[in-house]
Amino acid sequence: MPQTTPKKYSKGLMWFRRDLRLADNAALFHALKNCHHVVCVFVFDTDILDSLPKFDRRVVFIHESLTDLNRQLAATHPGDPPALLTLHGPSNPSVAKLAQTLGAQAVFANRDDEPQAVLRDAQTLGDLAHAGIMLHTFKDQCVFERSEVLTQAERPFGVFTPYKNAWLKKLEPYYLQAYNTMAVANALMPASQLPDAAQAHARITPLAEMGFDWMDLPAQHITPGTTGARVLLQDFVERIGKYKDTRDFPAVKGPSYLSVHLRFGTVSIREVARLAFAQHASGDIGASTWLSELIWRDFYMQVLHHHPRVVDHAFKPEYDAIKWESGAHAKSMFKAWCDGQTGYPLVDAAMHQINQTGYMHNRLRMVVASFLTKDLGLDWRWGEAYFAQHLIDFDLSANNGGWQWASSSGCDAQPYFRIFNPITQSEKFDSQGKFIRRYLPQLADLSDKAIHAPWLANPIELLSAGVQLGETYPMPIVDHAQARATTLARYAVVKKS
Ligand SMILES: Cc1cc2nc3c(=O)[nH]c(=O)nc-3n(C[C@H](O)[C@H](O)[C@H](O)COP(=O)(O)OP(=O)(O)OC[C@H]3O[C@@H](n4cnc5c(N)ncnc54)[C@H](O)[C@@H]3O)c2cc1C
Structure with missing residues (x-):
């Protein structure tokens, strides 16, 4: 007779966070392996959601992905299907309360090392311990x-x-x-067996109920x-x-x-x-x-x-001595950058890409980050925060790493004297201006040569392409050569320290 390891718990709660899949999911596998019955939950955490605008692609992405997950859960036992429970509230104490309502002896989750998540999990661990419930976490991301x-x-x-x-x-x-979750999926508890007090949560909370707008992600080429x-x-x-x-x-x-x-x-x-x-x-x-x-x-x-201090500080402490531009002029430069109105077509097209789609190509992330810090002399944290708000793939570690790389303050960053030239970057990586034309149709009729720096174009070419600088497209808000010299002077504090 084949030996099976005895299960540790009669009931467990699987808490999904940034691991919205059934297949090859470490925490889910361990929950199913160690518990006779497993209930799955996702928390629409108001500690996070309350700071977001009502139109947020990420919330919709999560919502649609949960719907997909719920369908897959149901398909494991079509006769008496399990369901994904969702809660709308702060994770603490919602998860611990639900675990108690269910009579679960353990909660299973995959680890998340973002400082806010670490704090949340420490609090949840405390709440659960208080109720005599275990929290087991796993590497998965x-x-x-x-x-x-x-x-x-x-x-x-x-x-x-x-x-x-x-x-x-x-x-x-x-x-x-891969963790073979399907092999142990029979431990998923059918929704019909949930206690009455939990039945109301056996649905995906509608977006509108949480104050968010729906949007058609596939129409934006995002497939959740x-x-x-x-x-x-x-x-x-x-x-x-x-x-x-x-x-x-x-x-x-x-x-x-x-x-x-x-x-x-x-x-x-x-x-x-x-x-x-x-x-x-x-x-x-x-x-x-x-x-x-x-x-x-x-x-x-x-x-x-x-090094969780990188969230607010330069990885290399001496870079915190840099004096970034400030005041009304700096704010107006920042606004021009955010709005794709710098007068540098590749930078502007990239900013239109993030604003319209929530995605930006990696090369362009490097170009616009270099432009913000080294052409405009603005604090990398401003750009980092803008990306954090707008990127659908926003990930604190990669975003912080990318911004600190571009501003040279990060670990293994590019040297401070390496300053991307936004025109040569454009000529090299979008030589025919195809990307620029996609996001800046007002420049579409410029030649492949002129499109990278319209202000250098022959006035007759501008006229025939219908480009009026300062009207249909801005003049450059900084002179790159001058900005480069200012940046080298600004970064001199790093050499001195
Ligand atoms: C200023 C700046 C900010 C960035 N912010 C983010 C962010 O918030 N979230 C994010 O996922 N990536 C970020 N990146 C890294 C990179 O730009 C994106 O991961 C990539 O553009 C995503 O597109 P892709 O999936 O087609 O990438 P691919 O080129 O197909 O790469 C595959 C995967 O590798 C990972 N990856 C790729 N490049 C990096 C990198 N430099 N650092 C860490 N992981 C990487 C991503 O998970 C990516 O999906 C940032 C880069 C910079 C320069």
Whole structure:
């Protein structure tokens, strides 16, 4: 007779957060394996939601992904289906209260190392402990977390390349194995067996009830849920070999566009890393480059874990001495940047991309971040906060890492004297102006040469293209050469310290 490990608990609660999938979910697998009956819950946490505008793509993405998850849950037992419970309120004490209502002995969740989440989980742990309920957490959102990859001196890495080498050295098939949740799915508790007090939560709280507007995400080319992630992944698998050559050109379909799915866990990091690693091991340079990006993701997560002060401070403390521009002029420069009105077409087209779609191509994130900090002399935290508000894939660790990289204050950042020229970046990465034309149709009739810097164009060309500088398109708000000199002077405090 095959031996089965006895289950530890009669009832468990699976708390979904940024892991909105059934398949290959670490916490869910352990819940199902260790409990006779498992109830699933997601909290629309008012501590987070209350600060968001009523029109927020991320909330809609989560909502649609939960609907998708609920369908998958129901499909595991069509006769007597389990349901996803949702709560609308602060996670503390809602989760502990629900666990008590259900009579659960343990709550299972995947770890989240963002400082606010760490605090939330510590409070929940306390509430649960008070009620005699266990909280079990698991690694799920990255391949290696926290202190799993350290230097030989057992210190966290501060430079990417040695981190990446150590990451690759540590990697064994074990770390990328999928958790077979389906094999233990019979422990999912049917909704019909929920206690009466929990029945009301067995539905996905409608957006309107929470004060949010619905929007048609697929119409904006955003495909929520694991179903959406699968479509993107299948499409990318066909192109991964070309990733290295195509990833830097915003008008080309080069990257995977999976960031929002990795953010909310509608795709498993183990699955995508397994796929990338297999092709990397067979010598595919495109896959190796993509795998590196996934390793950057782990890298920035461990930076945030070991150095949570980066949320407000420069990773390199001497960079906090930099005097950024301030006052009314700085604010008006910032507004022009946010609105895509700087007069530099690639920067403006990129800002229109984030404003219209909630996504921005990686090359452009670097260009606009460099422009904000090194052309406009504005504090990287202003740009970081704007991205945090507008990016559908906003992830504190990657966003903070990206901004500190661009402003040179981060760990393994670009040197401060490396200042992107927004015109040459445009000529190199959008040479035919295809991306610019997509987001700035008022410049569409300029030649491929003139489109990168319209103010340098021949007045006759501007006239025939219907471009009136200062009217249909702004004059540049700064002179790049002058700004460069000012920035080098501004960053001199770093050299002195
Ligand atoms: C200023 C700035 C801000 C950024 N903010 C975010 C953010 O909030 N959320 C976010 O996910 N990424 C952020 N990035 C990293 C990167 O730009 C995006 O991950 C990428 O553009 C997402 O598109 P993709 O999924 O098509 O990426 P792909 O090129 O297909 O890359 C695959 C995955 O690798 C990860 N990845 C790629 N590049 C990085 C990187 N530099 N750092 C960490 N992870 C990376 C992402 O999860 C991405 O989905 C930022 C970069 C910069 C320069």
